[in-house]
Amino acid sequence: MPPFDPDSMDSVRGRDWRLSLLFVAMAIVLLALPAGVQEGIGAGLRSTVLRPFIAVQEAVTNTRIRARELAELQDQLDAAVALLASQRTLADENARLRGLLELRERTGPGFVSASVIRSGTRGSQSMFLLDVGSRDGVAVNDPVVAAGGLLGLVREVGAGSAVAIDWTHPDFEVSAMTVDGEAFGMVSPRAGDFREEDRLLLAGIPYYTSLDEGVEVVTSGRGSIYPRGILVGIVADLARTDAGWGRAYWLRPAVRPAEVDHVLVITGERGTPAADLLEYWVELPDTLAADTVPGADAMPGVDTLPVADTVLPPDSVVADTAGGGR
Amino acid sequence: MNQRTLYRTILVALPVLHFLLHVGFGLDRAAPDLLTVGILLLAREVRMGPAAAIGFGLGLLEDAFSIRAFGANALSCTILGIFGSRSRDLFVGETFVFLVSYLFLGTWVRGLLHWLIIGPELRPDGLVTLLVHGPVDAGYAALVGIGLLLATGAWRSEPSA
DSSP states (O other), X not given: OOOOOHHHHHHHHHHHHHHHHHHHHHHHHHHHSOHHHHHHHHHHHHHTTTHHHHHHHHHHHHHHHHHHHHHHHHHHHHHHHHHHHHHHHHHHHHHHHHHHHTOOOOOOOOEEEEEEEOOOOTTOTTEEEESOOGGGTOOTTOEEEETTEEEEEEEEEOSSOEEEEETTSTTOOEEEEETTSSOXXXXXXXXXXXXXXXXXXXXXXXXXXXXXXXXXXXXOOOSSSSOTTOEEEEEXXXXXXXXXXXXXXXXXXXXXXXXXXXXXXXXXXXXXOOOOOHHHHOOOOHHHHHHHSTTGGGSTTOSSOOGGGSOOOOHHHHHHHGGGOO | OOHHHHHHHHHHHHHHHHHIIIIISOXXXXXXXXXXXXXXXXXXXXOHHHHHHHHHHHHHHHXXXXXXXXXXXXXXXXXXXXXXXXXXXXXOSOOHHHHHHHHHHHHHHHHHHHHHHTOTTTOOOHHHIIIIIHHHHHXXXXXXXXXXXXXXXXXXXXXXX
């Protein structure tokens, strides 16, 4: 057995301390790095070391979705085929009329379907991965919606995957309005004691505008990210009044992030802003539907025209409105 | 495979199992925090410098899924690795009571460190996080960690040299 050497032990101990402090310093530097660099490091790790784990969840999620929706999809397919067959004449007629009037083709929103992948690790609350990326036309700040309404938006995009935040993230904020367009405000999240208690707050409503419980609140289309008409939530109750000039209301979110495993990313189409999406989520009163689509009520057998078949204004008007869009 | 090799193999497998359960199967808090258990046990097998490196590396992997406070897991796990390694100087032996207490306290402290590091803007309610979620998660992780060691036969009562 070699003799005990206190100098050697001190040297090893000193090296250990220096190494430990080095890693602590590196971790502190990580915290202070610019967001872009942090995102780059995270994306690099997710696409290499952690890729097998993400692939497992993709497979598990897809299997679960397929198993659950197989019968449902079959029914939907049958219904869609029947609908397509019956409406082919209408579509042909619509295209012919557009040609006669020299109107451009409707530039509606592009939807890309995606599976939601949640990591479930510490600090990953409010974010999720999508199995679509720039290859599929997804870009940073594209809105993410579910069947119920608005879920969040895309924050980082890779070639075949993307990172998104849901509405519980502190950075989430959206301009919103009531369906009738009477009141506009900003919606942002408020954390509850437990994750299940996270809520949305609609603030900036004028003091003399009172909202009833159950009123649907949708995106207003103001700003450059969210198109108009995505359901955000439903008014629950009054949160506060601000010194006689404004009110804020609690909203019941349209979508519970934990319950979502399949979403749509709104990508827009050919670089134009996505149009009004109100009819996708909200059942419009007859008066509003008639305002949106002149003559719709006069068409026999058609309650609300499908968005793709509405006649849009000429290009010049579309270009003007595009200023407030993407 | 002798017991020491088996023990170290299990310790290396714990972080892999953690990411499989949390990321692969998306179990969130339904799965225990085996990453912290792995760091705490690995830290007692190596010197302080390598323990810090292990904590940093594994914490960084978890940060890859965090856009709220990137680096918070790396820093908390590095500190945990250092304290885990230093605990060998204070507590010799791997009795059942010691290991359960060590894993429970270590997991809870890791939660506390993370909560402190992420900053006031992102910090959830302290009472719930530290006094409700914290002890439940820590107890769950400690019991599953000990259970795994017992079930695989990797349990041992003597520390490594």
